[in-house]
Amino acid sequence: xxxxxxxxxxxxxxxxxxxxxxxxxxxxxxxxxxxxxxxxxxxxxxxxxxxxxxxxxxxxxxxxxxxxxxxxxxxxxxxxxxxxxxxxxxxxxxxxxxxxxxxxxxxxxxxxxxxxxxxxxxxxxxxxxxxxxxxxxxxxxxxxxxxxxxxxxxxxxxxxxxxxxxxxxxxxxxxxxxxxxxxxxxxxxxxxxxxxxxxxxxxxxxxxxxxxxxxxxxxxxxxxxxxxxxxxxxxxxxxxxxxxxxxxxxxxxxxxxxxxxxxxxxxx
Ligand SMILES: NC(=O)c1ccc[n+]([C@@H]2O[C@H](COP(=O)([O-])OP(=O)(O)OC[C@H]3O[C@@H](n4cnc5c(N)ncnc54)[C@H](O)[C@@H]3O)[C@@H](O)[C@H]2O)c1
Numbered sequence: 001x002x003x004x005x006x007x008x009x010x011x012x013x014x015x016x017x018x019x020x021x022x023x024x025x026x027x028x029x030x031x032x033x034x035x036x037x038x039x040x041x042x043x044x045x046x047x048x049x050x051x052x053x054x055x056x057x058x059x060x061x062x063x064x065x066x067x068x069x070x071x072x073x074x075x076x077x078x079x080x081x082x083x084x085x086x087x088x089x090x091x092x093x094x095x096x097x098x099x100x101x102x103x104x105x106x107x108x109x110x111x112x113x114x115x116x117x118x119x120x121x122x123x124x125x126x127x128x129x130x131x132x133x134x135x136x137x138x139x140x141x142x143x144x145x146x147x148x149x150x151x152x153x154x155x156x157x158x159x160x161x162x163x164x165x166x167x168x169x170x171x172x173x174x175x176x177x178x179x180x181x182x183x184x185x186x187x188x189x190x191x192x193x194x195x196x197x198x199x200x201x202x203x204x205x206x207x208x209x210x211x212x213x214x215x216x217x218x219x220x221x222x223x224x225x226x227x228x229x230x231x232x233x234x235x236x237x238x239x240x241x242x243x244x245x246x247x248x249x250x251x252x253x254x255x256x257x258x259x260x261x262x263x264x265x266x267x268x
Contacts, residue, residue: 006033006034006035007034007035008034008035008243008247008248009031009034009035009036009091009243009246009247010034010035010036011035012035012036012037012090012091013036013037013038013039013086013087013088013089013090013091014028014031014036014037014038014039014089014090014091014092014093014246015038015039015040015041015079015082015089015091015092015093015130016028016031016038016039016040016041016093016094016095017041017042017067017069017093017094017095017096017122017126018041018042018094018095018096018097018157019038019040019041019042019048019051019052019064019095020040020042020043020044020047020048020050020051021042021044021047021206021207021208022095022204022206022207022208022235023095023157023201023204023206023235023238023239024040024042024093024095024096025051025235026235026236026238026239027093027095027235027238027239027242027243028040028051028052028055028062029051029054029055029058029239030236030239030240030243031091031093031239031243032055032058032060032061032062033058033060034243036061036091037060037061037062037086038052038055038060038061038062038063039062039063039064039065039082039085039086039089040052040062040063040064040065041064041065041067041069041078041082041096041126042064042066042067042096043066043067043068043069043096044066045064045066048064048065048066049064051064052064063082063085063086065078065081065082069096069118069121069122069123069125069126070117070118070121070122072125075122075125075126075129076129079126079129079130079133083133089130089133090150090151090152090153091152091153091154091155091246092126092127092130092152092153092154092155093154093155093157093242093246094122094123094126094127094154094155094156094157095157096118096122096123096126097118097119097157097174097208098114098115098118098119098208099115099168099171099208099209099212100114100115100170100171101167101168101171101212102167102169102170103166103167103169104169107169107170111170112170115170115171115173115174116170116173116174116177118174119171119174119175119177119178120173120174120177120178120181123156123177123178123181124181127154127156127181127185130154131154131185131189131194134152134192134194135192137150138192146190146191146192146193147193148193149192149193149194150193151193151195151251152192152193152194152195153194153195153196153197153245153246154182154185154194154195154196154197155196155197155198155199155242155245155246156178156181156182156196156197156198156199157178157198157199157201157238157242158175158176158178158179158182158198158199158200158257159171159172159175159200159201160200160201160202160259160261160264161175162175162176162178162179162200175200178198179198179200179257182196182197182198182255182257183196183198183255183257186254186255187255190254190255195253195254195255196254196255197245197250197253197254197255197256197257197258198256198257198258199238199241199242199245199258199260200257200258200259200260200261201233201237201238201241201260202228202233202260202261202262202264203224203228203232203233203262203264204232204233204234204235204237204238205232205233205234206235227264228262228263228264229262229263229264230262230263231262232262233260233262237260237262238260241258241260244258245258
């Protein structure tokens with residue numbers, strides 16, 4: 001581990017879904033570099049194990065689990081195993097997500113169910129599994145004020161597509177659902193010192209969007225370039241925002257929606 005790395009999250013454990021790739025993998029590396037122990041969930045077992053290996057190789061703490069967040073039973077079993085392995089999870093960061101583009105006239109029932117299954121249902125039940133454990137701990141040791149409970153955070157990754165995006169009916173709906181759910185959790189759980197925030201990224205160059213960008217002779221890459229004043233985003237820009245929302249520097253807030261918009265101020 002780089003000796004100049006900060007230790008903002010020393011003593012904290014963060015559970016990150018979608019930790020095998022893109023934004024989730026970068027966020028895992030960055031939390032670990034700042035002292036957190038990381039627990040990674042992803043369907044891509046080999047890839048998520050490699051990210052954990054890499055973090056341990058750099059002197060950090062990481063464990064990885066092959067988990068499909070569309071299965072409530074799998075979430076439950078693996079959250080159980082993870083809590084038993086690491087003792088306590090303080091922060092939950094939900095990056096797992098999928099993109100299936102289709103114009104309204106072409107959307108299929110299967111696309112709707114697949115996208116909502118990962119991006120909405122998966123987010124809900126992963127949060128539920130972790131929050132149940134936090135609430136059980138709170139019930140076992142009741143405190144008179146919210147601030148007296150341990151500082152817990154949930155950060156979900158939505159998208160600017162939640163504002164509506166041509167060709168992304170299912171994805172946009174799932175990402176708007178994430179915003180609505182996260183704001184609901186903020187209202188429900190704030191009294192236990194559990195704060196819930198959302199990040200809405202603009203286009204970030206990751207495996208999720210690379211295929212789309214290169215399609216039709218990179219037509220879409222050129223089109224998006226014109227909409228992105230600060231260029232395409234890097235996963236580290238979103239990791240920075242997520243870690244800020246989890247940090248002491250962002251203590252006095254709950255239910256915030258942070259738009260990391262790359263300077264893109266239109267919804268086109
Ligand atoms: N890349 C972008 O431009 C962009 C923009 C806005 C929002 N986002 C959101 O950021 C998040 C991360 O995306 P990314 O760009 O890093 O993509 P990515 O494809 O690199 O990473 C997504 C990860 O989620 C995992 N995953 C998918 N389905 C899963 C499931 N059922 N259970 C567990 N894990 C599962 C994948 O295996 C993958 O490792 C997603 O929620 C995405 O919607 C991305």
